[in-house]
Amino acid sequence: MLINCPYCGPRPSEEFTQLGDATVQRPASNDPKTMDQWFDYVYLRDNPKGRFKEYWHHGGGCRSWLVVERDTQTHEIFGVTTARDFAQDQKKGKV
Amino acid sequence: MRYSVFSLLKNSLSGHRNWAPAWREPTPKKEYDVIIVGGGGHGLSTAYYLAKEHGITNVAVLEKGWLGSGNIGRNTTIIRSNYLLLGNNPFYEWSLKLWEGLEQDFNFNAMVSQRGVLNLFHSDPQRDAYARRGNAMRLDGVDSELLDREAVREIAPFLSFDNARFPIQGGLLQRRGGTVRHDAVAWGYARGADSRGVDIIQNCEVTGIRIENGKVKGVETSKGYIGCKKLGLAAAGNTSEVAAMAGMKLPIESHVLQAFVSEGLKPYIDNVITYGVGHFYVSQSDKGGLVFGGDLDGYNSYARRGNMPTVEHVIEAGVAMIPGLARIRVLRSWGGIMDMSMDGSPIIDKTHIDGLYLNCGWCYGGFKATPASGWCFAHTIARNEAHKLNAPYRLDRFERGYMIDEKGVGATPNLH
Amino acid sequence: MPKVSSAVQRVSALADVAVQGRFGADKGAPGVTLSVRHPMSIVTVIARKGRSDDLGKAIEAAYKCSLPAVGASTGKGAISFHWCGAEQYYAIAEGKAEGELYRDLKARLEGLASCSDQSHGRVILRVSGPKARTLLAKGTPIDLHPAAFGPGKSAVTQMAHVGVHLVQTGKDEFELSVFRGFSESFWEWLTEQSEEYGYQVL
Amino acid sequence: MAGFRLDKGGLIDRATSLNFTFDGKSFTGHAGDTLASALIANGVHLMGRSFKYHRPRGVIASGAAEPNALVELREGGRKEANTRATVIELYDGLAARSQNRWPSLNFDIGAINSLAASVFVAGFYYKTFMWPKSFWEKIYEPLIRRAAGLGAATHEADPDKYEKSYGHCDLLVIGSGPAGLSAALTAARAGARVILLDEGSRLGGSLLSENEEIAGGSGYDWAQAAIAELASLANVTLMPRTTAFGFYDGNVFGALERVNDHVLEPSPYEPRLRYWKIMARKAVLAAGAEERPIVFGGNDVPGVMLASAMRTFANRYAAAAGKSVVVFTSNDSGYRTARDLKAKGVHVEVIVDSRKEASADAAGIPVLKGRTVADATPGKIVSGVELSDHMHIACDALAMSGGWSPVVNLMCHKGAKPIWNDRLQAFLPPDIGSDFVAAGAANGAMLLSEALREGAEKASRAVGELGFKTKKAAPPPCRDEAYAAQALWWVKESHGKAFVDYQNDVTPKDLPLAAREGYSSIELAKRYTTAGMATDQGKLGNVNAIAILAEAAGKSIAEIGTTTFRPFYTPVPFAAFVGPFTGHHFMPVRKTPLHDWAEEQGAVFVETGLWLRSSWFPLPHEEGWLDPVIREVNAARQKVGLCDVSTLGKIDVQGPDAAEFLNRLYCNGFAQLDVGKARYGLMLREDGVVMDDGTTSRLAADHFFMTTTTANAAKIMTHMEFCHQALWPELDVQYVSVTEQWAQMAVAGPKARPTLQKIVDDVVLGDETFPYLAAKEISILGGITARLFRISFSGEHAYELSVPADYGNLVARAIMQAGEEFGITPYGIEALSVMRVEKGHVAGGELNGTTTAADLGLGRMMSTKKDYIGRMMAGREGMVAKDREAVVGIRPVDRADRIRAGSHLLKKNDRPSLANGQGYITSVAYSPTLGTWLGLALLKNGRERHGEIVKVFDGIRNIHMYGEICDPMHYDKENKKLHA
Numbered sequence A: 001m002l003i004n005c006p007y008c009g010p011r012p013s014e015e016f017t018q019l020g021d022a023t024v025q026r027p028a029s030n031d032p033k034t035m036d037q038w039f040d041y042v043y044l045r046d047n048p049k050g051r052f053k054e055y056w057h058h059g060g061g062c063r064s065w066l067v068v069e070r071d072t073q074t075h076e077i078f079g080v081t082t083a084r085d086f087a088q089d090q091k092k093g094k095v
Numbered sequence B: 001m002r003y004s005v006f007s008l009l010k011n012s013l014s015g016h017r018n019w020a021p022a023w024r025e026p027t028p029k030k031e032y033d034v035i036i037v038g039g040g041g042h043g044l045s046t047a048y049y050l051a052k053e054h055g056i057t058n059v060a061v062l063e064k065g066w067l068g069s070g071n072i073g074r075n076t077t078i079i080r081s082n083y084l085l086l087g088n089n090p091f092y093e094w095s096l097k098l099w100e101g102l103e104q105d106f107n108f109n110a111m112v113s114q115r116g117v118l119n120l121f122h123s124d125p126q127r128d129a130y131a132r133r134g135n136a137m138r139l140d141g142v143d144s145e146l147l148d149r150e151a152v153r154e155i156a157p158f159l160s161f162d163n164a165r166f167p168i169q170g171g172l173l174q175r176r177g178g179t180v181r182h183d184a185v186a187w188g189y190a191r192g193a194d195s196r197g198v199d200i201i202q203n204c205e206v207t208g209i210r211i212e213n214g215k216v217k218g219v220e221t222s223k224g225y226i227g228c229k230k231l232g233l234a235a236a237g238n239t240s241e242v243a244a245m246a247g248m249k250l251p252i253e254s255h256v257l258q259a260f261v262s263e264g265l266k267p268y269i270d271n272v273i274t275y276g277v278g279h280f281y282v283s284q285s286d287k288g289g290l291v292f293g294g295d296l297d298g299y300n301s302y303a304r305r306g307n308m309p310t311v312e313h314v315i316e317a318g319v320a321m322i323p324g325l326a327r328i329r330v331l332r333s334w335g336g337i338m339d340m341s342m343d344g345s346p347i348i349d350k351t352h353i354d355g356l357y358l359n360c361g362w363c364y365g366g367f368k369a370t371p372a373s374g375w376c377f378a379h380t381i382a383r384n385e386a387h388k389l390n391a392p393y394r395l396d397r398f399e400r401g402y403m404i405d406e407k408g409v410g411a412t413p414n415l416h
Numbered sequence C: 001m002p003k004v005s006s007a008v009q010r011v012s013a014l015a016d017v018a019v020q021g022r023f024g025a026d027k028g029a030p031g032v033t034l035s036v037r038h039p040m041s042i043v044t045v046i047a048r049k050g051r052s053d054d055l056g057k058a059i060e061a062a063y064k065c066s067l068p069a070v071g072a073s074t075g076k077g078a079i080s081f082h083w084c085g086a087e088q089y090y091a092i093a094e095g096k097a098e099g100e101l102y103r104d105l106k107a108r109l110e111g112l113a114s115c116s117d118q119s120h121g122r123v124i125l126r127v128s129g130p131k132a133r134t135l136l137a138k139g140t141p142i143d144l145h146p147a148a149f150g151p152g153k154s155a156v157t158q159m160a161h162v163g164v165h166l167v168q169t170g171k172d173e174f175e176l177s178v179f180r181g182f183s184e185s186f187w188e189w190l191t192e193q194s195e196e197y198g199y200q201v202l
Numbered sequence D: 001m002a003g004f005r006l007d008k009g010g011l012i013d014r015a016t017s018l019n020f021t022f023d024g025k026s027f028t029g030h031a032g033d034t035l036a037s038a039l040i041a042n043g044v045h046l047m048g049r050s051f052k053y054h055r056p057r058g059v060i061a062s063g064a065a066e067p068n069a070l071v072e073l074r075e076g077g078r079k080e081a082n083t084r085a086t087v088i089e090l091y092d093g094l095a096a097r098s099q100n101r102w103p104s105l106n107f108d109i110g111a112i113n114s115l116a117a118s119v120f121v122a123g124f125y126y127k128t129f130m131w132p133k134s135f136w137e138k139i140y141e142p143l144i145r146r147a148a149g150l151g152a153a154t155h156e157a158d159p160d161k162y163e164k165s166y167g168h169c170d171l172l173v174i175g176s177g178p179a180g181l182s183a184a185l186t187a188a189r190a191g192a193r194v195i196l197l198d199e200g201s202r203l204g205g206s207l208l209s210e211n212e213e214i215a216g217g218s219g220y221d222w223a224q225a226a227i228a229e230l231a232s233l234a235n236v237t238l239m240p241r242t243t244a245f246g247f248y249d250g251n252v253f254g255a256l257e258r259v260n261d262h263v264l265e266p267s268p269y270e271p272r273l274r275y276w277k278i279m280a281r282k283a284v285l286a287a288g289a290e291e292r293p294i295v296f297g298g299n300d301v302p303g304v305m306l307a308s309a310m311r312t313f314a315n316r317y318a319a320a321a322g323k324s325v326v327v328f329t330s331n332d333s334g335y336r337t338a339r340d341l342k343a344k345g346v347h348v349e350v351i352v353d354s355r356k357e358a359s360a361d362a363a364g365i366p367v368l369k370g371r372t373v374a375d376a377t378p379g380k381i382v383s384g385v386e387l388s389d390h391m392h393i394a395c396d397a398l399a400m401s402g403g404w405s406p407v408v409n410l411m412c413h414k415g416a417k418p419i420w421n422d423r424l425q426a427f428l429p430p431d432i433g434s435d436f437v438a439a440g441a442a443n444g445a446m447l448l449s450e451a452l453r454e455g456a457e458k459a460s461r462a463v464g465e466l467g468f469k470t471k472k473a474a475p476p477p478c479r480d481e482a483y484a485a486q487a488l489w490w491v492k493e494s495h496g497k498a499f500v501d502y503q504n505d506v507t508p509k510d511l512p513l514a515a516r517e518g519y520s521s522i523e524l525a526k527r528y529t530t531a532g533m534a535t536d537q538g539k540l541g542n543v544n545a546i547a548i549l550a551e552a553a554g555k556s557i558a559e560i561g562t563t564t565f566r567p568f569y570t571p572v573p574f575a576a577f578v579g580p581f582t583g584h585h586f587m588p589v590r591k592t593p594l595h596d597w598a599e600e601q602g603a604v605f606v607e608t609g610l611w612l613r614s615s616w617f618p619l620p621h622e623e624g625w626l627d628p629v630i631r632e633v634n635a636a637r638q639k640v641g642l643c644d645v646s647t648l649g650k651i652d653v654q655g656p657d658a659a660e661f662l663n664r665l666y667c668n669g670f671a672q673l674d675v676g677k678a679r680y681g682l683m684l685r686e687d688g689v690v691m692d693d694g695t696t697s698r699l700a701a702d703h704f705f706m707t708t709t710t711a712n713a714a715k716i717m718t719h720m721e722f723c724h725q726a727l728w729p730e731l732d733v734q735y736v737s738v739t740e741q742w743a744q745m746a747v748a749g750p751k752a753r754p755t756l757q758k759i760v761d762d763v764v765l766g767d768e769t770f771p772y773l774a775a776k777e778i779s780i781l782g783g784i785t786a787r788l789f790r791i792s793f794s795g796e797h798a799y800e801l802s803v804p805a806d807y808g809n810l811v812a813r814a815i816m817q818a819g820e821e822f823g824i825t826p827y828g829i830e831a832l833s834v835m836r837v838e839k840g841h842v843a844g845g846e847l848n849g850t851t852t853a854a855d856l857g858l859g860r861m862m863s864t865k866k867d868y869i870g871r872m873m874a875g876r877e878g879m880v881a882k883d884r885e886a887v888v889g890i891r892p893v894d895r896a897d898r899i900r901a902g903s904h905l906l907k908k909n910d911r912p913s914l915a916n917g918q919g920y921i922t923s924v925a926y927s928p929t930l931g932t933w934l935g936l937a938l939l940k941n942g943r944e945r946h947g948e949i950v951k952v953f954d955g956i957r958n959i960h961m962y963g964e965i966c967d968p969m970h971y972d973k974e975n976k977k978l979h980a
């Protein structure tokens, strides 16, 4: 598998590690009433068959966290952004 | 038709033209008492024990592909009960006990081979961890032995003792562990279930679950709607997808695990041996191929195939452990989809939906569980309550903070 | 600060390992030439949030050389800058006093970047010769063909299970830097892989 | 013709004779031969025995698909099993042995299995061997295992070298026949970077073995010219002896180059094999087509072979398969063999063509149309054939052709299924997009002109998509051989044993049996009969198996479909995937900056992750590990010790938000830490479990120096990057690993201060000037930059000193010198561990990935005033339950007993059972300070059980005793020594 790192260009997956779903958001509150949200964030997964946005870490390269959109059935990759940009968009409600 | 030497000889006289099918190819009935989704090891054994232990025979197993096409047909066939934690150990030991009498029970030679499982260790902390594990087994009377380097050498003199990057210090041995001919397990259970009246329906994909007033009514399938009173999910790597049909979101991710087989060889390795520093485990099939595997590819996947980095990782570890492998050729690689749970342990439980039961989260260790999983799941479905053995495998354990995490890596399924 | 006594010498991690000479296959001129650059001054420079442009200007002003773009190197005289991650650079210089480059950068880039001295943490190896590219292709997945790489390029990658910062410094000349602790192991790999071409250690 | 070697022609070098042995017998061949062609030229046909029935077998094919002629090759650590005689190039000194036979190839006892063939049908073993139960492992299985398998492999290590390399290209061309050459030429002329590879020893594909005409000359000459042109271009890499074995995501191809497999031993410095990962922007599969055998009685008798193989042996290797040949074909290509053999002076008795209508040129050889061969006479060499109408024809070789199957394998490796084509009676490659396309015979283009045209067209389109402009050029003119095929799978009139899958001895009766018993899908039938599961992976037999099963199941071939194509196209040696990372080079070794010093001090090193760490420093008279460890502990407790702790993870954390960042990472507070101070910090995972601990010091308002445990250093760095980049990108914080920049040493003991005082510049190490938890950048030895911390893992008055790594050994020596008068002693991680256990400091054994801060007795560190990773999940019911296991101390009741880590704890009077388990011992040490073994344990509700006597269960070592639970801090509870 080749991942096109926005910084380093296409690199094989041996330089990366994957962490899973990037669409879940860490809840902002520590209020016990938000426990359900936390549980959802830490434990539950949509686990889709098909398009999936996921975190990858370019540990064997520039050490950036990336968000890769990939098909979990075909492994086709549609796009890669940095986790930083993704998070900022997420916080602005864009994703 | 009972299988025996005599039936074989008798049939050979008639050119083997009179063998009865091992299972029927029935058309689905309108309704069943119990429908099991998934014709893998767990689904088939569940049906078998529902019929055999609970007398529930109006049962269908729905399989989207061919019988045994899932992980039961693609695993590295290792069975053992060398678990550490209370939630796991008694369950897997019960499974091993069932394996020990299985073939006579279902009249099919699945080649249960208790050739011993040896886990190597290479450091003091690893030794301590294995001592802890071995002691957990001994507490319940399960066989386990802690071997030192010389004792390991006696069993497997061909391991890399000399020029190793991580010298072998010893190993944990469970002699009752071993291997089983994987496909035959599916076939034996299918035949056993079928002969007790269970309908095994291949090429029948479940595409929807009908629920009314919080109660299961039936399933939509590629062969039309089929009603049922109870529905058990045993869809392994596809559990999330099927559970989503009932509106459930699970603590599960699907990951690919690869396995490999070498060209056929004369007897080369007698036991199952696992490496302690890289991910590698190997045994030799009765056909002569070295069957081996390693770690997950490390990314979510529903494709039953992996990529080269993992192939290299696994095989590098293999030769680090057994240098003699170098010139042996790897024949074939394939993959299976694991339902990786968030603590590495399975779930066998009722759900909040009346009549819907869940069996999933087997990660890469569910083959050895096949008998006990079916046995416990059948119990749970028949009695509508968990058996003592599967009581810890509750779905709500994550929410409540009672994980059964043997590896201690937390909610990171690709590390389990 | 008192002067470091002359008896106090930096010792390269490869001091005993990188022995000079001609090794490997004897096919005429060596296919690759290897050397250890030591002692060097190396400093990680990481831009403060939103200060990349100002950092570029400050570097420009202080060292008469621009901050490199992603995947590139720049250099002027004794100092060079190499991209090594998001808004992250190695400043590398030769012939400086202990800690001098670090103190210098830290003072000049106050508020614009965070600097950490890595002079001892990384070992820089030079690889050159007609087979340099073929040799490195045994380790890195980066396409080093002139159409894709070339002098002035800087990349971070992995070779032989070890993280490597890779810079092309000339047509057939590269510099690799690796963590000090791995350098001996990496050197063993590098020299073993060079054997078939014949190699010279300077 | 002398023997079976043809007088003229072929690509062998008659001037170079090579000696070799087969089963100990000496033979001679020529350069350019394969082992198979050389044996055939010597009149040897019997080369192996089959898997189940031990049938005598000879060569069937001439290349990679060969299922029968497998041999053991080479000796010692180089010995390899199952090598195909058809692909191993002959070299001088080659020694091969036949396999799976006893006592000899000629007389093999195992052949009696044939007598019981009527019982040994598909799946018989599932129905038998169940009684008595105990016989399986003792008797049946060992028997089966010994009978099964093929060659015997060595357990010795391989002395050869292996390499890995990456390749890059615009266009990868797999196969160098007419289609591949024309693809490569087209792309290369347009300036694209091309890699052309072929598994053959020479490039040229079928043009090396067929009589073709291209551009007015021979196909061979055209190929040579094309190869010469390609070789002259800088943008082309030619790779003969290279097999593309797998197609992976991202258009990455695995390939295996046999650099030195055609010689007795690789020359020094050179690898035997090179494993390639080729990243191709585009790729063309020009892998040709494979001829199919026909299933009839005795289709495995030595002397029966594929028509194309017989042709190849004659044309390329100048080896005649026999003196009187019968050709049996269902398509035109059999005629080609007949003509070529005749032209070479080999007598062809007759062509038997199953088609009633056929118009191919037989060159005057008699043709029996609409007839089929039912049986070849059994034996160790064919002596004649019997047609279905009982006509008998004598011969000593039989060429068969059942049609051609495109080599689609690689295009199906990602799961796409090939598509059945009725006209060609073959499976064609699926359309999987424009990055990887097929051309030539691999694409079902069976004519030479089509192959040449398709190669050019597909390459042109592929590189065109990358922006290269190709010149339109008409393909060179050529002579086409007609190709028309008719289905013929199985001659049912056969009497003798017929084989679908040669190696696994699958017969055409096994498949209907499988269907009858319910194993009717092709995948189930494959597993039940083992058809297609042998070393050739059904390259020859699968289509026949599918067709026979289709008929039995009453379905069409298209409905039945194929089994799944998987890597590896041909089997790949383990060593190839390993490359140089073997033995001691399996993983890189990481050495600390104090390694040389430690070595001087006689350290015994231990692998800790990738690091080598000093575990103890034995004196010459000391044996074992306990004595030195005791001595080292005593020295540190009573005098002063020096320990290398450079492996700790070290991270420079800087920037305006550095404090805030740490505050969110650690469960305890860091925002208020004073400059010049160090603090112990604890990090949780998001699920509330403890992840790591370490001391972090504030060197400046915006500069922290963080340390992590050795084991978690990389993980913590990655975790920080995640938290910063994905969770809190708004923070202005910078951090970088400086683990390798700093040599770090612990100086501990009552004399640590005076020792260090002698080497530091300008700092007075008094309790006021440098109190407990002070942290400062200083200089030592007259100007070496250093960082000094007054922290202690041992519980003694202690310091940690960081100095730039290149000075590490020197500084360590200087400290030794400074401490000499106080009796300074180096201590290793064993002594370090003893002291931390004595002090009850938690480490790896307790931070086991399931313990909470509270379990470790650190619950009060969890701040209630801030958000931090893990805060919420740590509050779940099960995470705060009262009966959780908490850290306690433990000592044997009988102080002479030795407790061991991994022992379980039970209530004093409870029976052993896992359910009764109360916890387990996590760490132990022999404490010279207290004169007893002691340890730490995790015990249910442990904090309230100090003083309780428990049963210590160490069943696996059969050692049982009683232990006394106590405070984990075994020693100096008041921390007097720390502050001394």
Ligand SMILES: Cc1cc2nc3c(=O)[nH]c(=O)nc-3n(C[C@H](O)[C@H](O)[C@H](O)COP(=O)(O)OP(=O)(O)OC[C@H]3O[C@@H](n4cnc5c(N)ncnc54)[C@H](O)[C@@H]3O)c2cc1C
Pocket (backbone or CB within 6 Å): B037, B038, B039, B040, B041, B042, B043, B062, B063, B064, B065, B068, B069, B070, B071, B072, B073, B074, B075, B076, B077, B078, B079, B204, B205, B206, B207, B234, B235, B236, B237, B238, B242, B257, B258, B259, B293, B335, B336, B337, B338, B362, B363, B364, B365, B366, B367, B368, B369
């Ligand atoms: C490479 C590999 C190696 C392994 N090694 C071992 C090992 O050595 N030891 C061990 O103990 N375990 C091992 N395992 C794990 C073990 O194989 C699995 O945990 C276990 O087989 C899972 O249970 P199962 O047999 O019921 O699953 P499966 O056989 O996967 O059964 C699930 C079935 O559900 C079907 N299904 C899914 N969705 C639907 C639907 N919508 N409708 C109808 N049917 C559906 C699937 O087609 C499948 O047949 C390994 C797994 C793999 C892949």
Ligand SMILES: NC(=O)c1ccc[n+]([C@@H]2O[C@H](COP(=O)([O-])OP(=O)(O)OC[C@H]3O[C@@H](n4cnc5c(N)ncnc54)[C@H](O)[C@@H]3O)[C@@H](O)[C@H]2O)c1
Pocket (backbone or CB within 6 Å): D174, D175, D176, D177, D178, D179, D180, D181, D197, D198, D199, D200, D204, D205, D206, D207, D242, D243, D244, D245, D286, D287, D288, D289, D332, D333, D336, D404, D407, D410, D439, D440, D441, D442, D445, D446, D447, D448, D449, D451, D481, D482, D483, D569
């Ligand atoms: N009737 C017949 O006799 C008949 C039938 C089919 C094809 N043909 C002829 O065969 C020729 C086909 O030409 P072509 O170029 O398509 O094929 P080819 O057979 O000439 O070349 C294919 C090449 O691919 C190589 N190859 C296959 N798999 C490989 C792999 N995985 N890695 C590396 N190399 C691999 C083979 O070694 C071979 O050299 C035409 O001339 C056609 O007329 C004849």
Ligand SMILES: Cc1cc2nc3c(=O)[nH]c(=O)nc-3n(C[C@H](O)[C@H](O)[C@H](O)COP(=O)(O)O)c2cc1C
Pocket (backbone or CB within 6 Å): B073, B074, B075, B076, B077, B182, B259, B261, B285, B287, B289, B291, B304, B331, B332, B333, B334, B335, D523, D532, D533, D534, D537, D563, D564, D566
């Ligand atoms: C224990 C075991 C042994 C196997 N042995 C062989 C073998 O000898 N030959 C072979 O071709 N495949 C063998 N396979 C692999 C199967 O052919 C097949 O690849 C695997 O069951 C996955 O199915 P799939 O490739 O059809 O998806 C084996 C598989 C397993 C699980």
Ligand SMILES: [Zn+2]
Pocket (backbone or CB within 6 Å): A005, A006, A007, A008, A009, A058, A061, A062, A063, A064
């Ligand atoms: Zn990158």
